[in-house]
Structures are given as C-alpha cells and as structure tokens.
Amino acid sequence: MDKRKKIIHPYIPNSVPEIKAKMLEEIGVKDIDELYEDIPDNLRFKGEMNLPDPFPSEYELKRHVEQILSKNQTCHENLSFLGGDCWQHYVPAICDEINQRSEFLTAYAGEPYEDHGRFQTLFEYASMMGELLDMDVVNVPTYDWGQAASTSIRMAARITNRSEILISETISPDRLSIIKNYCKPVLEIGLVKFNTSTGKLDVNDLKSKISSKTAGIYFENPSFIGCIENQGKIISDIAHDYGALSLVGTDPISLGILIPPSNYGADIVCGDIQALGIHMQFGGGLAGFIATRDEERFVMEYPSRLFGITSTVVEGEHGFGDVTYDRTSFHDRIEGKEFIGTATALWGITAGVYLALAGPQGMRELGQLILQKSQYAMKKLSEIKGVKIPFHQSAHFKEFVVDFNDTGKSVKDVNKVLLTKGIFGGKDISVDFPELRNCAVYCVTEIHTKDDIDRLVQALNECLYEEVSS
C-alpha cells in the first residue's frame, strides 16, 4: 500500500479500495492499467501534470476561489454605464430560481418523455419570443447574437442561392468579426455606410451596392451606436426589389415599445436574449435567437433544434418533439444545415421565465421606463460643456453615443478618472469607429435611478473641468 494518505474523493465513489477490487475481479483484470491495453507505450504520458496542489476539502476550495474572485469589482459595487453586446438589466429572482433547479441545470439530451419539461419550457420560450417578434418560428437558442446573425446570413444565402451579403456599418464590431470568420470563404461581405448626422443607414449607398447577386441586407435596430432605424420598411423594400432578404438584428427588450422587425419587412430576425433575465457574467450570459415566418423554405434552412407541439396517444395530452430533425447535422453530418451542438438552452428557459413574468404590460412599461431614463441621461450629458450627443436628432432606446471630442480629454482618460469615483464610463468606440473619433457608447437601463445619472453628470463635470491637476 502507498504510504501517503489516500483520500476517497467525494466525487468518485468507486475509489473505495474494496469496491475497486470487486469490480476489477468481476472484469477479470488485476489492475486498472490493464484496461488501457489499447494505448501504446509511445502515446503514454510519462510525466506528471504540473498542477497546483488541490483543495479536496470543500471549505478550503471555497476559500481559495473566493479569494481570487474578491479581486473583481462588480457593477453592483460600482455604477456602470457599459453596454454594447452585454447589458445590465434587473434579473428577477425567479429567473435564477428556475435556472438553478437541479432538473434543468443537469439535464441534457433526453427524449421528449422523461425530458418533457425541457421540451415544453423551450417551446414556451419560442412561443413568447414569437409574440414579441410577431413571427411564428423561433429556434432553440444558439451561442450568441454573433452566431445568430451569422446563421441568418448563411440561411439567406441558401434560400436565395446567392453569395453576396450587405451589412450596415453600424453593426457591433465584434459581431462583424464573427460573421466575417463564419462566412469566409463562402460568402462575400460588403458594408453599407451610415449617415454621419443621423446614425441611420445611408439608403443611397445601399441602392448603389445592392444587386441581383445580393442574398440579403443585414442591419441592426437599435444599432450598436444606439440609433433607432425608422427606414426599416424602405430598406426591406429595396432588398425585396432585388430578390434579396431583409435581415434584422434587434434587442428583444426594446420590443414592448418598438415595433418588431417583421412589421417592417424583415424576413429573418436575430439578436441576443441576455437582457431577458440573464446576468452579464462577464459576457458569459449571451444567447442568440433566430426567428422567421412559418414557411417551409425558411424552416428547412435552420441548423438549430426547433421544438414543436404535438399530440400523444392519450386524448388531450400535449407532447413535444423535434421539428424536421432530418435537416440538422445530428441527422446528416454532411448535408445537414451548418452544424448543431450544445449551445445555450438554459438561457432560453430563463428568458422564457422573464417574458412570462414581465407579460405584455411589463414589457411595455419597461420599454417606456428605459426610454425615459436614457432620454434624461442624454439631455443631462449634453448640457455638460464640450460634451455632445452626435445623433441627437435620431431616437434612441437604451444606448447612445457620447462625443468627447470638444472636451480636450480622451474617452480613455475620462473613464480612468470616472473609475476612481466608482463609475464605469461608457464603452470606448474611438478605435472601432474612427470616423467618430473620441466617442463612447453609454447604456442606461431601468436599473439606473435619477440619482445615478446625476452622479455620472457631476463626476464628468468634475473630471473634465475641476481635476486638471490629477
């Protein structure tokens, strides 16, 4: 016997020597190593993995991890105005209660019988998203908005049998990077300019670039720079005139108050559901949705799982199952549409809980609340000397660009000072949008009080004009 103290780890029940011996005897081998007979010597790892000494006791482990996490400063401990692909909204307690349930947390890929609840919750999620989006088909969520947009684009290319895509320049830079990689080298991507005074899509530029080779035009509403695009119908009509599809990325939490893209001609709609009851988690809470009309030519191009409602052999009983499973790569590894794998189902369930909690009235009230708060913030910020809201003539939802060009300070420096005051200033976009130069995107939601916004304004005033010596 090994002289070192041999622990029986709580996660490994059959480590108990007597059990192990019994099982080895049953198998008919003397040593576990015999079970690895197929791994030749030259493939064996002879060294020791250089890992830190572990904390087998749960208490020590907890102390260790919490000590590392204590180095983080959160958006609860500070006042944050960060947005741009991840947003701080209130997460109702029941959202966490449900996604922490052992049953949902640890289920995976069971059948529509023993996992009936998984199918039903995701069907209900899709159903509620469908109402918000005014569309009849919504997928089981994918990784994030970037993937959802990428797949929407690839779907458009397959549906139209064309290989060129136009994308509005006001897209999130990260998303554009994801799309570019996902489409390379199969599709060609062209960018459509935006009007630098309104922040909206430059329709003339679109007209000059669209052709009978264009599979679709993709734009976001509200856009990454926060503007509400009210030319949706015009853009969709132009796309349709050329036989292309209208593809729109949107923030679902805006749709209690804004009309959904399907109402201005969008054929495929996508976006992120993180705002709907999912914590930011340093960007770990993202999940993408895709929605279309209920037409075979659209449905058959989804790579995603689509859960449908059906009947059972018992009268009146609802059952659920996969709709057109054969189109997925699980069924056909070559001909399947793109690919399917584990993505973000638990966040889909959570977003469903959120939409059920909010209901029609809640989504409307929330939308209005965010509009009022962000408008107040824009107004107050624009009153600071040298600070401008460049696209103030357009309407915004929760995000807007703040222009520091005339303040003599860079966004980076401003944010540094704000940080010392416990404020996370808006996202610096001076590198990603060089044409706007020294600008940041600020995000204001229902979590911000009047006092929070006033505190930001005061802090900005101080850092721009009172603390030159710092």
Add this chain to the structure above:
Amino acid sequence: MTKKTEVRNFHQAKWDEPVIYELSSKGERGILFPEIEKEIEEIVGDGISILPENMIRKQPPRLPELSQMQILKHYLRLSQQTLGADLNVDIGQGTCTMKYSPKINERLATSPKITELHPSQDESTVQGVLEIIYKLDLFLREISGLDKFTFQPGGGSQAILAMASIIQAYHESNDESEKRDEMISTMFSHPSDAAAPTVKGYKVINIYPNEDGLPDVEALKEAVSDRTAGLLITNPEDTGIFNPKIKEFTRIVHEAGGICGYDQANANGILGITRAKEADFDLCFFNLHKTFSSPHGCGGPATGALGVTKELVKFLPVPLVEFNKEKYYFNYDVPLSIGKVRSFYGVIPAILKAYSWIMSLGSEGLKEVSQIAVLNNNYLLKKVLEIRGASAPYAKGRHRIEQVRYSWDELFKDTGVTTEDITCRMVDFGFHMWSSHHPFIVPQPFTLEPTESYSKAELDEYIAGLKKVVEEAYEDPDLVKNAPHRSVVHKIETDSLDDPTKWAITWRAYLKKSKK
C-alpha cells in the same frame, strides 16, 4: 428497493401541466418595474412621443399574463418533468459525460463577483476572473501538452468551427488555402467534425471504420493529397475504442501538408494518461461541460476550450488572456487571428466551474477520475454483455476506454423490439438510454458512459433496468413497444413534426394550424 438490486417502482412526476398560454388570466402581473421618477418625467415627458411614429408598437406583444407564484409553480412543475443528472443514474447518455457537477461550484459561479461583471470593464477591475481564465489555460496546457488555450468557443461544435478556421488561416498564410480544400474526418467522430468544416467551404472526406471498429489507415492514405487541409478526429471515438494508430494518422496527414485537430470533447478516460501532444496534434479541444464537470443545462451554456501548439497561437481568436508577472491583461495583438468566433471571452461560469473542479482534484485526482471512469465502463461492459440480446460490436474481448457503443440487433431480430422502444421503456424506470449519432453504422445502437460519478450500486441498478426491459421484450414485446407508461406523457405522434401544414414551433402557429 430491497437490498438485492432491483428496478424501482418508479413514476415520473406528471402534473398534466398546460402550456403557459392556457394558464393566462388577463390583468395578472408577474413582476413590477420601478416607477419613473417625477423629476425625470417632467423633463422628458412620456419618453414615447419622441419616437418616430412608425416605430411605436401599437399592439402589445401577446405574452401570457400570470401572477408570480403561478409562474413559479408552472416552471417548477416543468422542472419536475425533466430528468436531470442530479436525479437519475445518468449513464445512459453515452458520449455526453453526465458526471456530477459539484454544487459548491454553482455557488461560486453564481456569486455577484462573477455574475455582475460587464465584459468591457477596465482590466484593473476584473483581475480575479482574468486570473481564473489564465490559470485554467495553464492547467489545460498540462493536460493536453499544447501551448495556449482560448475559451471563446461556446461549445464543442463552435470549437470545431474555430479549429477549421485556424487550419484555413494557416494554409492561407502559406498561400495554399484555395488548393487545400478538403478536410478529413471519421464516421465515428462527432457529426460536427464533418459539419463545421463544411460551413468553412471544405469538402469533407469521412473515413469509415474497419472490422475492428477503428478508422481505416489504408482509407486515410487514399484520402490524403495536396488538397488535404487537415484532419478533425475524435479519439476514443463513440465506440470507446482507443485508436492505437492515432500517431500514424497525424503523421500521414502532416506528410501531406495538413494540420491535425484532436476532438477531445470527451477526454474523461484519458486525463493524465495520454495527450494531444504525444499523438502529434496541432490543435485540440475539451468540452468543459463534459470532462470538466460544468453542468449541461438542458443543452448549454457550454465551452469548447481550444488549445494549439505555439506555431498556431498567432491564428487564435482575440483577445488572449496573458499575465506579465504583475497583472492579467487582454492581448489583441495576434497578427493572423481568425477574428472572433463568439463575443467577448467565453462562457465564464463554465470556465470557473472547470477551474474549481480541477482545483478540487489536482493531478492525482484527475488521473483517478479517468481510471475510475474506465473501471466503471469496463464493469458495465461486462454486465451488459451478460444480457440476452445485447452485444458490443468490434474489438471482441478487448477493453474499452470511457464508453461503449452497444447493439440491440440480436434482441431486435428475436423480438422486433427496437432501440427506440427500449429507450422509451427505460424511461418508465427513471433512466435515459441514448442510441447513437447518425448514421446508425451499428444496427440498433445504444451508447452508455458511466463516468466516475456513479457508485457500483447505481451501475447495478441501471443494469437491472436493462435486464428487466429485455425480459419484457422477450415475454411481452407490446409492453415495451407501447412505452412509456409511467413517464410524463405517452407515445407522441411524430408525423406532424415533419409536415409543414401541421408542425407548430410556437403556440401562435399551433393556434393557427389547429383551427384549420
């Protein structure tokens, strides 16, 4: 249960729970949001009239209306109608590695110190989470032998896409990406090993197994050419048979100028035993939601942790997380980066849980995990082969690594009872039993993977379940064919799910179509 292992007199929770829309009652509220401050309202007004008229929603979304407790109850009932790994002997979902996801890691990952971080915060405010990311990278370097990891891919399939993208970028850097337009995979590798490179424009050649169940080396030799971009291969494959010639595979592909990606989504049987490095792979990935214990969440959130050799670091998605002996920071200076595959830095809770899990076990513990997973699997193999009608095709008499693809073909020929029937009947005893990825190369397949988490008594209970159902199949096949009988619902009608005039993916579509 009596002392002797028998199946349970089980019945799953059956609440007969309506669809949430059927519970809606006009005017009820699930949650209230704050009222707008009067001072704000006085300044900006209603906030709505400023919007372009054509953008204002006139009809509120037709969401259900329920009070809070009623919503809670609805979802709790649906949770009870879902069979999570925390409740069953979850060894029937082979390839999925349904191990224990420790609760302490859930508590840590749901701390506000993680959940309330915005990804664009200043680096100085997120040193803790960056440390976790960086150190998990170091750990996985040890486990794989490769040189740098990214956690950006949000699942195994996205990691495969990233591998295919990096392989493409590598050839592009040598001006060979147009010529090298073929990717090689094997039939028993995960479907995404073929499907994801197809997205990147590759023609995929799938190597079939030989009579030993292993991908055929001769077929590989025929497949490679100056058009070969690379190899994407799982090992052990779904059969649980370790491919002893894996190094020959990488050699043949390398000699043809290709790059080799190792699908180690499920590495549960080989931690500390054999690594990507010794097999000469250029890339590999681990699923943190499989081997490294992050829970499966009904199908994500998840992480495909992707590692590469130092030659390929320059192609990785940005940003990389680095450490300069003082602080952790993001490195965007990756000259030939493929860009991004997912927003930000990955599924942080999964990364934290994997970190914590490794820190609970250490080097010896990880090895123990694998050894016990393999012990459990071979014990199960022995027991399954004693069951009438069951077999384990290929590699007769040999041991397996972490899972086995079995067959009910003999049982089917004897009784007409299929894998699907048995799956549905196992449900009546509180078990999952999964078949196989498509195509079903093994007839009437089923795949079991016991991991390290289940006790011998639990394995025996599962075996008793299989035995019981097989007994029924021989004695009363209709009982099995009409299952489930004691689950949440009864046999579903599946034809409508493939019929465009009948399928209903949302409640509103259902209402429209059922009226017709």
